[in-house]
Every structure is written in C-alpha cells, then in structure tokens.
Amino acid sequence: YCRCAGGRDRTLSLSHREADFDDAISRAELAVDDRVGLVEQVGEQASFPLPYYLASIAGTEGFSDAGAAPFAAGAAADWNEAYMKALGEGLERYAAGVYRTAEFRHAPGTALEDAVRSTRFVTSDGYDPDPDAERPWTPGLDLVDESGVWLPAEVVQYPPPERRIKPPITTGLGLGSSTIEATISGLSEVIERDAAMLAWYSDYEPLGLAVDDERFRELEKRARAEGLTASATLLTQDVDVPVVAATVHRDGEWPRFAAGSGAALDPVDAATGALAEALQNWIELRDMGPEQASEEGGAIGEYADFPDRAQELTHPETTVPADSVADEAAEFSGEAALDALVDLVDDAGLTPYAARTTTRDVAALGFEGVRVVIPEAQPLFTGEPFFGDRLERVAASMGYEARPERAYHPFP
Template sequence: MPGMLTIKGPQTNQDMGHHPHRNAVSRLSTAASGELRMQLHHHLASPIEDTLRKALRLVDDETGVIKILHEAPCAPDSPRIFGCGALSSDYSRFGFPSESPISGSTSLVRDQALVGAIGEAVERYSAAYVPYDEVIYRPISAVSATAVSPWSLSLYDEVQLARAGFGYCALRPDDTIGWVMGFSLTRKQPILVPAFAVYQPYISRAGEMPVVQQITTGLACGNTAEEAILSAICEVVERDAAMLMWLQSRRPPKTVIESRTPKVVRETLARFGPIEGHVTLLDVTTDLAIPAYIAVSDVPMAGKPGATFSSCANLVASRAAVGALTELAQCLLWVNSLVDKGTHLPNPSLEDIAQIEEHVLWPLLPENRQAFEFVLSSSCETEIPQDHDWPTDILDSITHCVERIARAGLEVVVVDVTSPDIRECGLHVFRAIIPGAQPLYFGSGLHRISVRATSAEYADRASKQINLHPHPFP
C-alpha cells in the first residue's frame, strides 16, 4: 500500500497473550487474512507549533505530567543557545515508579527547546507505564525463534556476573521472563522483545531478577509515530558511536569549520561566543554509515582545565553536528550548576564512579586529563559534508537508517510504549532497540562490551585494549 510500511505476521491470542496488540492500537491493525500490519506513513517534519500545542497540554502545576517549565538564563560567557528544564510531577503516587524528576533540552530555536524538555519528560513518564496485561511470560528457549535474544542486550561477562554483590543475574535458556510485542523494521515482521529492555523502570510481577542496568537509550517522544521512531533510532546509533570511540580508544578526526561548512553548523558554533575556540567537533561515524559527532569543550571551569563531552547522530551530517553542539551547551549549563553547588569532582583512579553526573564531572580534574587526551590527539581533519539529496520525508529517513544499519548486520526493532493519556494528547513514544549495538552504561565495573567493540577494527585506535576507564558521557 503506498505511503505505508506494512509489517506482517500471523498472530493468535494464544501465541501472544490476552491482548496481543492493544499497546500499539494507533499503529497496528489486523487484516482480513489475520496478519498484523504496522502502519507508518510518509510525511514531512511536523511544524513545531503543532507539537508545542499538544505538549503544553501536559504542563500544569497541580495536575500535569509536568509541573513547571523553566527557561535557563544565558550567562554572558555561556553559549547563546536556548535551554529549558522541566520538573515532572511525582507520578509514583498513582503507581508509576518515579525516577529523576528533572529533564531538559537545548536548541537554536526557543520553542524547540521547550518541546525537547517536555518530550524528554514525557518519554520517561510513558516508559514507566507497564501494561502488565500485555506482558506474556515464556521461557527464553520457547520463543527464541521469534524473539530478540536477551543476551544480545545484557552483555555482562562471566567475571562480572560472578562478582559478589554485582546486582545483576545471568540468564539461562530455561528462565521465564516477560515479553512484549515489538516490530522488526528490518525484517518487516512482529518480534517479541524482553520487557526489561523496553519499560523503565521495569518491575516484574513474575519474580524476575534484575539482569541489566536500565537507562533511557532509544526512548523518544514525537508529534508522530514516525518522528518518535526516527529520533529513537538515531539515539541508539549516537550512543553506539560514542561508546565505540571510548572503548576502542579511537582518535577521531577533527572537523574543519570553514566557509564551505554548512551554514547552520558555523552559526551554531558562533553562538558559543568567547569559548568558541575551546570547542572541538569530532567525527565518530561508524560502519553504520549514519553521521555521528562528539563535541568537546575544554574551557576551564572554576579555574581548572577540564573537558565536557556530548554526542549526536543523524542521517543528515549537519543536523548531527548541530545536535552535538547544542547538547554540549546543555551539558555546560549542567556542569556549571554542579560546580557552583560544590559537587565533588571524582577521581576514577581512586574511587568508584556510580552516578551519571560523576561520569560528566571526572574530566574536570587536571590529574584525570591523561585518561581522555587520546580523544583530542588526532592530527587528521575532515569536513562536514553539504546536505544534498537527503530525504525530507520522515518515513524515507527511517528506511534509509534501517537499510544502512542492516548492511552492518544489525536489526532495528521498535516498540510503541505510548501510555493511554499521552496517546490521547496526540503524542507518541517509542523505544528503539538494535540488538548487538554497543550500549551506554553508567558505573565502575558495570561495563557492557558488545561484539562490535571487540571485533570492529578502526585504523585510528590508540590502543588495541578495551578501554574500561569510566567514560565521560551523560
């Protein structure tokens, strides 16, 4: 059918549980043949005004998913980039597990910063809604032919799992775990996905033990399902690229900013004002062939010569570069606030790293600089390509991403995690999963090393050893 991606596969209630596709009611329909179809439509990017109109319905200091939106003030020496923070309500009171109540976003456009902050809060809220009557419980071995392998997601090694007090358990083929219905955009068919990799936090009602650290990688909110899916895929690619760079001690090429650099990149970098010369943009694109960049600021903070890192991936290189730079602006705001509050700057050589902010703060200590110097040590330079002939259609962009990832031997799976109230507002939340991609993780000793990290060889590696020093990414 023109304008629609159809994912087919015969399903029965007996196979998939009592409500086989209720959580995807807006995307999944049953044809007369009994096949399940996932419908994704062609369209251009949504007007920001449309998304903002929907998103603001969720903001209310008494009844909103979000209580307060706060626009970050721009200090004279900070990047001239709009920042917005969102304070979420305490939704644990009505049964949703509540994690960090603070989310935020930055953008070149004020309304986009507002939408981004709301979207980040909404994706966390929606992912905490677990439709337990749709979770089915089966032994791993019983569904392995039609399911994402849980071992492709956990990735802990035997030494870690044997460590006393490690906190996560090894899975065995005969273990029964919760599964939810997902959709392989690569194979164009339904696929079962471990619930622990979809919802966050996922608290099993069947006595499952924790098997992996749960983080938000691959969660995205969008004005349409297609926009949410595209953003979710790009985030998985971004974190795969950033972590491969770190784990393999890659020395990525520096991007040259010159007259033929896309105008939007030059203008974004110029907004860093007096600290522009302290910002380096690195090309960390991998074999997935989706542009990925890391932005690094080595501007001194509190008189200390440290560094702050950020990353972004996008099918369009200039958007990936701008995304890394605007994310860097957000990280600088956060890091400055932590430093101003007197937050302890950890030294991973002397103490364990446990919190996300500790990953971001350790590079500020001068004595830690040698741990990340390799990132900035390359003498190679590269250019950001001009944006020619890239699709403006969102579904076409998804298809391009899926095809490129498939050429690297990986599969893209998505799960609709939109909670009923968010769906009623017209927004969509999806989790994208790429089994085998290198995940982001937090905490000393909690590394998850993919086959990609141990087998994909890049010529710019500073060392052949896997770099287990805590990474610097938020």
C-alpha cells in the first residue's frame, strides 16, 4: 500500500509514544489561528456545571472535495482538559474531512483481492452496498493480523465522498499523539456504540455501578450544583470491554435528563468519560431549549423531559462496585491496551479494521488521525432505526430477548 496523490501517506503503521498532557496541548494550540489555522478559534461556551468549549474548524472546501464538520466540542471538570477535548475533536474532524476523491482507488470491490466488502456493513433501507459497483477505496489495516486491506472510502472519511453503503456518522474517528493512541480511541467508541444499542434494544437489565474515584466524584459534585443526580450503569455485551452509560437527572426545571456513554478497559475510566459526556449533553440541551431540542436527530429532546422509560438507566435494580467488573487489563496502556481490545473484539467473532486519516498539517503538529470500523457492529443511529444480525444473535447468546420495536434510544 503506497503513498497517495498529493504526498499524503495513507499507510497505517501501529506505533506508540508517550506524550504528557502539557506537551499535547502545547502542540494542539499551534493549530489555532483565525486566519490560517486548522481550527479558527476555541471559545468558552459555558462554565457551569462544567467548563465547555466549542472549536470552530477551518473551512476545507478550497483544498478538499468535502467540507469538514464545522464545530467540535469538549467538556470536563478541568478547564485545560475541556479545552483540549474540543481542540482534539476539532483536529480529528478536520483530518477526516480533508481529501481529494482522485487520491482513492476506484474499482468494484469484487476486483480487489483484499477488499472489505461493502455488503458486510450494517445498513438501513435506501442504501445499496452493491459489491459489484465501482466505488472509491482507501488502504486500511486488519487489526487482528495487521494485514493490509482496502476499505470503502465512504466508511473512513467524514463527510464521506458518497453515500451508498450506510448512513454517515463519526463513530470510530480517533485522534492521538500516536497511531496506537488514536486507534484505541476509535475502537473504544465503536465498541461503546455497539453495546449501547444492543443493550437498549433488548430486555437486558443494566447493572448499576458505584464508582469510588475522585474524578467521578468531582463530576457528581458539579452535577449536584445544578440539582442533578448522577448514575452509572454497565451495558457490556458479548465484547467483554466495560461499556458504561451515565445519566444526570432531576425533577423540576428542564432539561431533566441527559445521557452519555463510554468504553474503556478500566470501568472507572469508562464511567468517568460517560458522566462527562452526559453533563456535556445536558449543557447542550440547556442551551438549545425545548423547541430546538425537539428538532434535533434522535430523541434527545423527548428524553430531556425524563420519561419513565429512562429510569432503567437512573434507577437500576442492582448496583455493584465498579472495580468489581475490572480485570488486569484495566492497568494496560499503549500497545498492550490495543492488543487487549483487539483480542476481546476477535473473541466475539468480529474483525476490527483501521485506516489512517492523518493529513500532513495534522502530522506536523505531532498528531495522528484514524478511523476504526467493525463492519458487523451495530451502529448508533439518529434517524430511522436499523439493525444488523447481531441484535438477535447476541441477545439470544446472553439469554436476553431482542426488542427492535422498543422506544427510541436516549443516546445523542
């Protein structure tokens, strides 16, 4: 797999380097400039209950065949962490949205020896992943055996160069100071979304988690300042990686409910990330107001009223210490962490793939962008519901009953 047009190197080589937070944020800040920056500005949008920043991504239409997503957001208890989250997501979206269609290989999947067939991807009505149709392809990597493959460019770039295989979404995009860090980020998100959908659309009963951790307690404290109660529940399915849903809820003033989710080898990390996301989503709902929220994708506006069906996430019947669902992999980082994640996905009969999205200007800052896909994983959807074979199969294998017709999921 070779260097593509324009000098962009699409070859994904898995490597890791340690980079502390101060180093990463110093490099990322070099991307911010209102005239020539990859990110035009990063502005504080809220202080309470969490610092919340919004990054404005530079327009890419002049040097790309797509327009990168215009905004990225980040929220955390620490101001610098919130700033870096917004900036990092901005660079992640920028890299995914910069490409020329001429740089891709154009061919039918049936003509490529190592193509990941378009028909493997879970999709909805109205899409036609015809394996014999010519489409753009980009080099990728099978994360199980690290062999080279061809991935449909449509499932790698965002926004995609075409929309024929599946509804576009950002799930699986990752950014890091190394390709391994970025791949861990992207793979964790795919695992998270798959488990969240499988858990919600079955009669699985979420297990409550009691999280004894200073970072989580600080987020709970921030939530209480707004009259919000925080909770965490375990959603892990057949991929044995801790996946956690976190919610904040209250009676009285709207918004009364918001949810977030996270996945990590350490369940405490997953819960902390999920609660930060729930609070970020609550802030966004508050800023939207009920009318705008009702027009957003999915059902976040409806759930902001805190309907009864949300209570399975806020009032689980059984609660256990979060540490009790951890194993030795919770301490892993870098290459060991990625190997553990890939092995657990492989154990569930799934194959994860990754592709490098790094642009030359993002690479010059010392960052790597990656998209991870698992074709058969259940996607999170924000439009009409659609499901792959995993919903029925996983529910049956774990003693649950699939419920594809149940009320819409609460995740943004």
